[in-house]
Amino acid sequence: xxxxxxxxxxxxxxxxxxxxxxxxxxxxxxxxxxxxxxxxxxxxxxxxxxxxxxxxxxxxxxxxxxxxxxxxxxxxxxxxxxxxxxxxxxxxxxxxxxxxxxxxxxxxxxxxxxxxxxxxxxxxxxxxxxxxxxxxxxxxxxxxxxxxxxxxxxxxxxxxxxxxxxxxxxxxxxxxxxxxxxxxxxxxxxxxxxxxxxxxxxxxxxxxxxxxxxxxxxxxxxxxxxxxxxxxxxxxxxxxxxxxxxxxxxxxxxxxxxxxxxxxxxxxxxxxxxxxxxxxxxxxxxxxxxxxxxxxxxxxxxxxxxxxxxxxxxxxxxxxxxxxxxxxxxxxxxxxxxxxxxxxxxxxxxxxxxxxxxxxxxxxxxxxxxxxxxxxxxxxxxxxxxxxxxxxxxxxxxxxxxxxxxxxxxxxxxxxx
Ligand SMILES: NC(=O)c1ccc[n+]([C@@H]2O[C@H](COP(=O)([O-])OP(=O)(O)OC[C@H]3O[C@@H](n4cnc5c(N)ncnc54)[C@H](O)[C@@H]3O)[C@@H](O)[C@H]2O)c1
Ligand SMILES: O=C(O)C[C@H](O)C(=O)O
Numbered sequence: 478x479x480x481x482x483x484x485x486x487x488x489x490x491x492x493x494x495x496x497x498x499x500x501x502x503x504x505x506x507x508x509x510x511x512x513x514x515x516x517x518x519x520x521x522x523x524x525x526x527x528x529x530x531x532x533x534x535x536x537x538x539x540x541x542x543x544x545x546x547x548x549x550x551x552x553x554x555x556x557x558x559x560x561x562x563x564x565x566x567x568x569x570x571x572x573x574x575x576x577x578x579x580x581x582x583x584x585x586x587x588x589x590x591x592x593x594x595x596x597x598x599x600x601x602x603x604x605x606x607x608x609x610x611x612x613x614x615x616x617x618x619x620x621x622x623x624x625x626x627x628x629x630x631x632x633x634x635x636x637x638x639x640x641x642x643x644x645x646x647x648x649x650x651x652x653x654x655x656x657x658x659x660x661x662x663x664x665x666x667x668x669x670x671x672x673x674x675x676x677x678x679x680x681x682x683x684x685x686x687x688x689x690x691x692x693x694x695x696x697x698x699x700x701x702x703x704x705x706x707x708x709x710x711x712x713x714x715x716x717x718x719x720x721x722x723x724x725x726x727x728x729x730x731x732x733x734x735x736x737x738x739x740x741x742x743x744x745x746x747x748x749x750x751x752x753x754x755x756x757x758x759x760x761x762x763x764x765x766x767x768x769x770x771x772x773x774x775x776x777x778x779x780x781x782x783x784x785x786x787x788x789x790x791x792x793x794x795x796x797x798x799x800x801x802x803x804x805x806x807x808x809x810x811x812x813x814x815x816x817x818x819x820x821x822x823x824x825x826x827x828x829x830x831x832x833x834x835x836x837x838x839x840x841x842x843x844x845x846x847x848x849x850x851x852x853x854x855x856x857x858x859x860x861x862x863x864x865x866x867x868x869x870x871x872x873x874x875x876x877x878x879x880x881x882x883x884x885x886x887x888x889x890x891x892x893x894x
Contacts, residue, residue: 613660
């Protein structure tokens with residue numbers, strides 16, 4: 478019999494096979510939980526902790542070749558030894574993990590549930606991105622196409638052990654599956670094809686958003702809803718109107734994506750890494766997008782000092798048209814990797830309780846002197862949705878562009894009827 482210490486767990490490299498008589502100290506159990514070390518008790522095989530087989534080394538070159546366990550036949554491995562994860566270290570422990578019949582983690586999973594409506598390109602990728610955060614107990618994917626959401630959800634779940642996430646993923650054709658969801662991402666709807674504007678999608682997607690909104694109101698009445706479906710401002714307005722949810726709980730996703738696009742295009746100029754460029758895209762998700770250059774920096778230095786004026790203007794225009802650029806290249810459907818990452822990062826920030834200042838499509842109220850409509854503004858999010866609209870100091874020309882953007886959006890929304 479030996480006592481399994483914290484150090485044993487840290488040396489275990491993802492998995493540990495111990496004798497039935499060994500004692501796991503509470504501290505070691507906690508450390509196992511933190512490092513996601515899987516502990517198997519075996520009555521027949523006694524393997525000393527330090528010789529337990531490291532399963533999938535994170536850095537193959539950096540780790541010594543493990544000694545074969547004394548009882549192992551040449552070429553044989555310990556039971557359970559091949560279920561390791563490349564991303565195991567630091568990932569949360571699956572709630573169902575047990576040692577001697579006792580759960581290693583708390584028996585109750587307090588993490589919130591999320592749902593994604595539409596299991597198409599954006600929806601499927603968003604569900605996977607959300608699951609990979611392990612911030613949710615479950616992500617439910619819903620699509621009207623029979624089997625699509627369930628099939629994709631099962632396929633994604635099969636990657637859980639490899640990737641090291643613990644969020645369950647389920648699929649359904651029924652909006653009743655939204656029950657218990659604290660966060661819903663709405664992606665159902667048609668994407669545009671080359672030659673179409675986002676506004677061309679209004680009729681067909683309004684039908685879809687209306688029906689889904691009724692389901693959200695019924696089955697997830699306290700959820701925060703992030704709308705992705707285009708045309709973004711109109712569909713966000715419709716979602717808020719049909720659910721009757723307060724403005725703080727219906728948020729359009731576009732500003733995070735448009736800001737990220739601008740920053741990544743700036744990085745192509747070689748002035749900084751994408752994550753070191755700071756900028757925000759306000760106004761509409763379209764022609765009236767406003768990227769205030771007065772606030773745009775790379776490693777803290779104003780972009781206007783780093784990049785020539787006409788070059789900057791061209792990059793602003795490219796960012797504004799990036800959606801169409803991708804549509805034209807794909808020739809079928811629209812962007813989904815960066816949109817999914819954008820939506821998932823908004824939910825992750827909410828679940829963590831706070832976000833930095835991001836751009837999102839929200840009800841303006843009296844902010845920035847624009848008409849009261851859904852428009853892209855700087856906000857902070859918290860667990861309940863929009864925590865506050867943040868006042869940034871804009872140049873008068875930027876402020877005027879924002880006012881014009883809001884006017885155009887308000888007009889389009891009024892035409893929805
Ligand atoms: N806001 C943004 O920045 C942004 C970015 C990318 C895409 N979009 C928009 O997101 C939407 C989805 O794009 P996509 O590429 O995923 O399209 P897609 O065609 O790949 O997927 C759409 C899915 O919605 C499903 N669907 C349709 N009606 C439904 C309903 N009533 N209930 C449940 N599911 C339903 C379809 O079966 C399909 O699987 C489009 O409107 C697109 O323009 C917005
Ligand atoms: O451009 C589109 O139609 C999809 C989306 O709004 C995008 O910006 O990628």
